[in-house]
Amino acid sequence: MTLQKIGLIVTKIVLKPLPAKLFHIVLLSIFLTIPCSGAWAQEVPAKGVAVPKPQQPDSTRVTLTPVELPESTDSLTLAETDSLTRVKTDSLKPKKSSGLDAVVKMKAKDYRKLDQRKKTATLYNEAEIYYKDIELKAGIIIMDYSKNEVFAGRIKDSLGNYSQYPYFKQGNNIVEADSIHFNTVTKKARVWNSRSDQGEFRVIAEMTKKENDSVYFLKNAKFTTSKNIDNPEYYFKARKIKLVPGKKVVVGFTNLVVADVPTPVAIPWAFFPMSQEAASGLIFPTYGDSNSQGFYLQNGGWYFALGDYYDLALTGDYYTNGSYGLRAQSSYAVRYKFSGNVNLRFENIIQSERGLPDYQRARNYMIQWSHSQDSKNNPNSRFSASVNMGSSQYYRQSLNMANVGAGLNNTLQSSVSYSKTFQTVPQVNMSLTATHSQNTNTQSINMTLPTLQASVDRIYPFASDDEPKKGIIKNINLQYNLRGENRIQTYDSLFFKPQMFRDARAGVQHSIPLSTNFKVFKFFSVSASTSYQETWVFDTERRTYNAARDTVLISTDKGFDAFRTYNFSSSIGTTIYGTFNFGEDKKIQAIRHVMRPAVSYTYTPSFDQYWDTYQLDAAGNYGEYTRFNGGLFGAPGQSYSNNIGLALNNTFEAKVRNDDEDSADAEPKKVMLLNNLNLSTSYNMAADSLAWSPVRITGGTTFFKDKLNLNFGTTLDPYAIDNAGRRIDTYNINNGGSLFRMTSANVTLNYSITSEDGKSGQGKNEDSQTARNGGRTDDLFGTATDLGDSRNSMFDEDDTNEKPKKGKGGFYNAELPWDLRLAYSLTYSNAKRENKISSSSIMLSGNVDITPRWKMGFSSGYDFVQKGVTFTQLRFERDLLSWRMDFNWVPFGDNTYWGFFIGIKSSVLSDIKYDKRQVPDRTLGN
Known part of the structure; x- marks a missing residue:
């Protein structure tokens, strides 16, 4: 008895001096340790004798009662628990347990209660627990550490209404419920009235059983895409569901419910893929009937998830009269590099029956490609594409699209270009472009395959790079431009046929513009320029008179030829400001008139050396022509011109009192009366008649x-x-x-x-x-x-x-x-x-x-x-x-x-x- 009393006294003496926070830690360490078969007290240092465990009840035993704790977050590990529950000189080694292997954080607003006898911990009001990737929030949380089980539930507020519904999160999976019961070791759980998001689905189930980390079984579940999961406008009700988060949903007998009213729409079973990554799959067609093609299945096919950077969708249509359509659509993107999409469409449209007078058949296609490059990818080179080409009647006859806005437009245009800048001195720019222009009314097509353009940056031969460009001489600059084209003119019916390429024409044009600008009398800006052009052609025209047929024959000669032209132009202009003031007490305080008059002069000589004569008829009449007729860059002119151009640009603004502001010192408003009012004409001094334009x-x-x-x-x-x-x-x-x-x-x-x-x-x-x-x-x-x-x-x-x-x-x-x-x-x-x-x-x-x-x-x-x-x-x-x-x-x-x-x-x-x-x-x- 004496030893027993001394042991008790020693135990009490050790416990009392502990600070309040340390006392709480010791109690929580019991919760964080898997249940043991016995308890140990500290030894008496002086004697070094272990105190045996009492065999009879003691009236002086310490009883645990609920204790209010401050709002704080405790983080305890097994190592910390061991250091607080025993010292190095403990003669009894604890039994090996499977305690928690990670930090546990707990928090509650009202209190945290630890019951050592029942081996439970209770957190009440805004309770929170964080363990590994598990996050649990609820009104009340009870942890049974003898069974490794956790229970989370709601609590009632002052009005008797339930609040603080449990919120469970593990990884990316989130579940909201009325109550949750799960095991921290086996990861199994039971959830009542759970609510969770699975991709675009929102699922609510009467009972949910969590088998492991990846499989859930749901009973009497509702799944919907409605944002209001508690009162969805529609849902699918399933008796049984197997859910693998992020992968799939398998349901049993399911029927559609709209506004809580069951509908006869039901399926015996269904499978829904829930992968976060793109997956290949079937695209279900749409069923219907048309006016003259009969019944149809539209937009059915297969979607191919080819990779992280691109995909492909193949769809088609079929009509009972034999019409059909095929489509291929693909999108691709590489972040910070480029992105684009390709859309290919083909339709074989049949009306009526073969042999009948109203039988008609049309084959239409559409090719669309859009590609854009990120400007940061390569600032010195760039590739882009905008292709929109196809049959002229596609938008007007397509069975898969009703697009009046596109059908009323008469032009289809495309462009594919590559440009590169060479960082030399002077800088050189080069671009290669293929263009397409199609008139859907006349069905004519103009293409350039390709167009080559190159230019050398502006050069100032009479001024250094760091010197200001002032005056006539220092402002003289020149450039070099090159343009080469291979142009095709054809029609919709001949598109991509051999004749289309036989009719192609090619040409190259070199130009060297020389210009300067300066000011005279401080207020007048003068510019002058001259341009030299050399044009290379590979097809020339020859006209001869055929006396037997009494007609003029036009033939084409293949081979290299060239012509050279030049011109001169100058202009002078200024800006004149005029203000009409009416007084600050007026509604319209002032009107400002800005005039920009300009006079220009253009001289173009005659290039008679490139013109020839040919016989027109048997009477001996002759005409003139140039062998460069029909060239890509025009033909040399036979008549010279001295044109004087006159232009006047006007802008009118008004200053209006600002009555919208309360302050008398408010700034007046500027109101635009006329954005622009332009007048232009010209006079040809070389013309013998009709000189004015x-x-x-x-x-x-x-x-x-x-x-x-x-x-x-x-x-x-x-x-x-x-x-x-x-x-x-x-x-x-x-x-x-x-x-x-x-x-x-x-x-x-x-x-x-x-x-x-x-x-x-x-x-x-x-x-x-x-x-x-x-x-x-x-x-x-x-x-x-x-x-x-x-x-x-x-x-x-x-x-x-x-x-x-x-x-x-x-x-x-x-x-x-x-x-x-x-x-x-x-x-x-x-x-x-x-x-x-x-x-x-x-x-x-x-x-x-x-x-x-x-x-x-x-x-x-x-x-x-x-x-x-x-x-x-x-x-x-x-x-x-x-x-x-x-x-x-x-x-x-x-x-x-x-x-x-x-x-x-x-x-x-x-x-x-x-x-x-x-x-x-x-x-x-x-």
Whole structure:
């Protein structure tokens, strides 16, 4: 008994002097050690005798009670625990245990309670535990370190409502639930009412069983792409789910539920890949029927994830009448180097049946390639490509695209170029370019394969590099430019056929411009230049008279030939400022007028040495021609000219009192009255008649805070015309008319506005196909519909994520945001006394938010000359949160069309949709 009492006394003496924080650490060290079969006290140093464990209860035993601890984070390891629970002279070695092998951090707002008998630790209110890659937060956390188990649950607030739901994170996997029970050793867990994100899916399950780090089993689960997981607008309900995070989801019998109403749409089982990396897979087609091609399967194929830098999608269409389409699309990118995409399309379109009079067949293709290089990759060399070439009727006849904006555009253009800069002295620049231009109306094609350009940087022969370039002599500079072309002119039907290459023409032009500039009388800027050009050709023309046929034969001679030309030009100009002050007490305080007059002179001699004569007919009449006719860089001129050019540029600004500011000292505002008002004409001193050129006047300005743009132009001819409409060498005023005769005039007006003051409505149609084809990026010609890509929406991403503002409700909208665009064009023609308006049309487009989730748009116009409505389109779209629904309708015209679409926005479930449309009636060419 004596030894026992002494041992107890020793134990108490050792515990009492410990600081409060150390006392807590000792208690927590018990939790962090796997349960042991016994406990040890410290020895009495003086005797060195171990104190035996008591066999009977002791009334003086210390009882643990909940203790309020400060908000702090404790980090303990086994090494620290050992140093606090025993000293080096301990005669009893502890049993080897499988304790925690990493730092554990714990925190709770109210208290942390340690029960040594039950071997549990309780953290209450805003409890948090961090262990390895595990992060756990909850209202209450109970850790049973005898079983290596952790329980996390909710707590009730003062109103009796549950709060602080458990939050569990391991690696990238996050789970929110009502309660969580897991084992820290086996990694197994049970979760009630779990909520987690798996890629684009959000999953909520009644019961979740975590088998290990990579496999979960879910019971009575709902999965959706809705952002509101507690009250989703739709979900798929599955009885059983096997989930491998980041890899796959396998579900049993599943049916679709919309607004908590089960639908008959169900599947017996399904597999969803959840890989974070791109994976190859099947692209499901869309089923439907068309006007004249029968039933179809569209946009079905296979997606190939070829690597981290590029991919490939092969899709196709098939119609029951034999029509089909094939497409290949690939995107590639290497960060900080280059990026691009390739799009190849081919369609074989058949109408009616072979042998019937209305049978038609067309083969259309489209080749698109876009490549851009990062400017930081190589500043001295650059490669870029923008290819848009194909059949002239592709956009008008395609069965997989309704793109009126691209169809109305008459030009397809392409360019592929490589440029390099040689850092020499002087610097040398070189570029190699292949271009393509195609008129879809005439089906003519112009190509350069390739164009070579080279230039030597400007050289100042009479001034050193670091010397200021002042005066006539020191400002003299020269350059060298080289341009070589291999040009092909052909038609759509001959594209890439042998005849196309036989008709190619080639040529090279060298030019050396020499120029200088200086000032005279301080206020006048003078520039003078001369240019020498040498042109090499490889095909020349020869004309001979055939007496037997009484006709002129034109033949082509192959071989090298060249001609040389030169010219001289100079100009003088200045700037004149004029200000008209009306007083600071006036609304318009002043008007500023800036004039920039310029006079130029150009001399071009005659190059008669390159002209020959040939017999025109049997009567002995002769004509003149040059063998360089039809050259790539023109032909040498036979007549010389001495032209004097006159130009005047005007700008008008007003200084207006600023009534918007409260302060009387507010600065006045500058208002642009006319951005520019330009007048230009010329006089040829070498001409024996019609020496004056028509006067051209152009101008432009803006109104209403730059919302309205106005541009105008007119051509005034000083000469009269005869009854045949030809210009005669008689001034119009001397022929009984006015000083000038207006031969043409044009006015364009563009106006855009939104319901938000100070902003312009820009439209939201950024369809890449329309932009690539050179069409308008706004929606004045409607929005394009790519049947293989339903991602285009009238809503911005900010619109769909935006919370309702004041005055906006779910079923009505008090503010009704809107935007409007207007374009008007007028052209007047009077070159031959026709005195008529050749074109006058107005185009309108706009969008309005009926509710925060409903948008309506329209595009239309009216032609005042043809007296008819232009292309008209009506658009309706409903944002259904996780779904999108739209309806497009072209009610009349050559492009009559309607289409309805409803589907899930998420790319994972993009195949869950309903798509019905009636494409325009196609008229195929032969």
